[in-house]
Amino acid sequence: xxxxxxxxxxxxxxxxxxxxxxxxxxxxxxxxxxxxxxxxxxxxxxxxxxxxxxxxxxxxxxxxxxxxxxxxxxxxxxxxxxxxxxxxxxxxxxxxxxxxxxxxxxxxxxxxxxxxxxxxxxxxxxxxxxxxxxxxxxxxxxxxxxxxxxxxxxxxxxxxxxxxxxxxxxxxxxxxxxxxxxxxxxxxxxxxxxxxxxxxxxxxxxxxxxxxxxxxxxxxxxxxxxxxxxxxxxxxxxxxxxxxxxxxxxxxxxxxxxxxxxxxxxxxxxxxxxxxxxxxxxxxxxxxxxxxxxxxxxxxxxxxxxxxxxxxxxxxxxxxxxxxxxxxxxxxxxxxxxxxxxxxxxxxxxxxxxxxxxxxxxxxxxxxxxxxxxxxxxxxxxxxxxxxxxx
Ligand code: SAH
Numbered sequence: 001x002x003x004x005x006x007x008x009x010x011x012x013x014x015x016x017x018x019x020x021x022x023x024x025x026x027x028x029x030x031x032x033x034x035x036x037x038x039x040x041x042x043x044x045x046x047x048x049x050x051x052x053x054x055x056x057x058x059x060x061x062x063x064x065x066x067x068x069x070x071x072x073x074x075x076x077x078x079x080x081x082x083x084x085x086x087x088x089x090x091x092x093x094x095x096x097x098x099x100x101x102x103x104x105x106x107x108x109x110x111x112x113x114x115x116x117x118x119x120x121x122x123x124x125x126x127x128x129x130x131x132x133x134x135x136x137x138x139x140x141x142x143x144x145x146x147x148x149x150x151x152x153x154x155x156x157x158x159x160x161x162x163x164x165x166x167x168x169x170x171x172x173x174x175x176x177x178x179x180x181x182x183x184x185x186x187x188x189x190x191x192x193x194x195x196x197x198x199x200x201x202x203x204x205x206x207x208x209x210x211x212x213x214x215x216x217x218x219x220x221x222x223x224x225x226x227x228x229x230x231x232x233x234x235x236x237x238x239x240x241x242x243x244x245x246x247x248x249x250x251x252x253x254x255x256x257x258x259x260x261x262x263x264x265x266x267x268x269x270x271x272x273x274x275x276x277x278x279x280x281x282x283x284x285x286x287x288x289x290x291x292x293x294x295x296x297x298x299x300x301x302x303x304x305x306x307x308x309x310x311x312x313x314x315x316x317x318x319x320x321x322x323x324x325x326x327x328x329x330x331x332x333x334x335x336x337x338x339x340x341x342x343x344x345x346x347x348x349x350x351x352x353x354x355x356x357x358x359x360x361x362x363x364x365x366x367x368x369x370x371x372x373x374x375x376x377x378x379x380x381x382x383x384x385x386x387x388x389x390x391x
Contacts, residue, residue: 001070002039004029004054004061011043014050014063017376019111021052021061029054035165036129038071053112053130057162062111062128071134076141083108083115084145090369093117099183099192101204101370102142106377115142116200118181118192122150123200124174126157129165139174152176154194171195182263186211188234189263191256198228198253205383206231206295208368209331212387213293214239216329220290223247225278225320230257232293232331237266241291247274247281282319291329294320298336306338313339313347314354321355324390333365333385344384355390363387 006014010025021041033039039054041061051071052063069075083103087093092100102122103115112128115138122142126132132155139153153175158166180193185207194201210231217239224233227246236244246257254273261271274281278296294316300309317332324330334344345361352359365385367373373380 001051002030002033002037002054003042004033004039005042005046006044006049008044011047011049014041017066017374019050019052019063019106019109019374019377020059021050021063023058023060026060029060035162036133038130040068053128055128055130055162062130064109064111073137073140076134076137077144079103079108079110080115080138080141080145083110086372087370092370096187097185097207099181099185099190099202099204100207102146104371104373104380106380107371107373109374113138114200116194116202116204117146117150118194118201119183120149120151121178121181121194122146122153123194124153124155124157125160125200126155127160129161132157132161132165132169135174143175152178154178156194156200185231186235188238190229190231190234190260191263192229193256196252197256198250203228203231205335205367205371206333209333209365209385210235212363212365213291213331216291216331216387217241220329221287221325223285223287223289223292225282225293225316226295226297227257227273227293228253230260230273232295233257233271234260234264234266236291237261237270238264242270243287244271245274245287245289246271247276247278249275249277251275279316279319282316282323285323288325289323289328290325291331292320292324293331293333295331295333295335299334300336300338303338306336309336309339310343310347313344314351317348317351318354321351321357321359321388321390326391328390329362330388330390331365331385332388333383335383337379337382339384341381341384345386348386348388352390358391360389360391361386362389 007027041049050063052061112131114125192201217236222236222244224246233246299312367383
């Protein structure tokens with residue numbers, strides 16, 4: 001097997017099971033090593049440390065095992081079976097939920113791989129060339145483990161892969177074929193279009209936060225800002241909200257929101273979608289909302305954009321806090337990996353100061369069990385949320 005040898009003392013993090021090897025830690029590597037190769041990582045004293053996929057970028061190796069392996073079919077079968085068992089222990093799927101994340105990259109010792117299940121369809125998203133080269137084996141393992149539970153596997157990796165490789169591949173079915181799926185999440189119904197939708201089609205990571213919103217929504221005037229396909233809107237209306245306004249910049253998203261409201265047989269007169277920029281919408285808003293959800297896209301994907309992202313979160317939340325009714329409840333989120341919980345909370349302090357409102361923290365929110373991060377990989381805890389009471 002091809003080899004990478006680390007510089008002296010640069011084995012500390014991998015010995016603590018952190019699954020990424022950065023370029024600065026690498027002393028030597030085999031000359032014929034190319035993107036996507038399976039590679040073994042050794043310390044400067046030539047001790048075996050881990051096996052992973054090589055890529056010539058700042059993360060040079062994404063580790064898939066801390067024990068020697070050739071990553072054959074049995075290896076993937078075990079990874080998928082273990083991941084499925086973990087979901088089953090956490091009641092996924094269940095009688096009222098048939099959409100969930102089956103493989104959450106590093107959390108499942110599969111750095112570079114996401115697998116989401118939407119009813120009868122599995123959507124694979126590879127973030128590394130090495131993982132993409134393994135997609136046929138992974139598909140075979142999925143079919144074996146989910147025996148009879150899925151009819152199609154769709155590979156949606158093109159945009160997630162490094163462009164030099166991604167430009168040459170196409171998203172396609174690896175097994176069977178299927179149309180847009182109708183899924184159920186805690187008994188709430190949604191259309192998921194995994195081909196045309198954002199990410200793999202749906203934001204599964206908000207499942208438990210949406211459920212929590214139900215308990216706050218009865219009789220409230222609700223604004224779902226950055227609504228995508230209306231996840232929080234459906235929960236709010238079903239829980240008895242007085243009215244719900246859903247806002248997203250994408251026309252596709254707001255029209256799917258309308259379809260999802262109708263799909264659940266909810267009162268269409270109580271809901272309205274707006275295809276607008278959230279900040280602009282808030283500035284001009286005439287309705288006084290009692291409950292707001294602010295769930296923007298990741299404002300920062302790299303450390304270098306962190307400062308600008310903080311300003312973005314501050315601006316949007318300060319505006320929400322200014323506009324919300326006295327005693328209003330704000331569900332606010334950040335899914336940027338480079339903004340940790342402390343920084344996010346401090347940003348809310350700055351927003352509250354700017355809004356001139358007294359703000360209290362009612363609850364700390366996070367990601368659900370099917371997105372559980374590894375303790376050795378703090379970057380995996382990306383979703384942070386707060387339930388705030390704005391007086
Ligand atoms: N809360 C959603 C997920 C939000 S994803 C859910 O539960 O499914 C973020 C959404 O923000 C995307 O749909 C994107 O189209 C939208 N968006 C991005 N920038 C925006 C802006 N400036 N104004 C309004 N929507 C925006």
